[in-house]
């Protein structure tokens with residue numbers, strides 16, 4: 001249950017909506033895209049605010065996936081995209 005009040009978007013002065021968004025991270029030519037992340041999202045520009053717990057999970061997940069992608073690049077793998085789902 002979400003009992004906290006919605007944060008306001010500083011740019012649009014509108015309350016953000018609790019829904020899912022896609023988190024994207026790019027570094028050294030590697031892009032990690034994580035869909036269906038729950039977050040507070042601005043209805044105008046889709047700017048997301050993640051809760052601290054979610055940020056911790058995103059950092060851990062992204063760092064693991066980056067390592068996997070870098071190893072694949074080192075061995076010049078023909079596989080350049082992966083879709084992973086849990087549950």
Ligand SMILES: [Zn+2]
Pocket residue numbers: 009010011012013042043044045046047
């Ligand atoms: Zn906004």
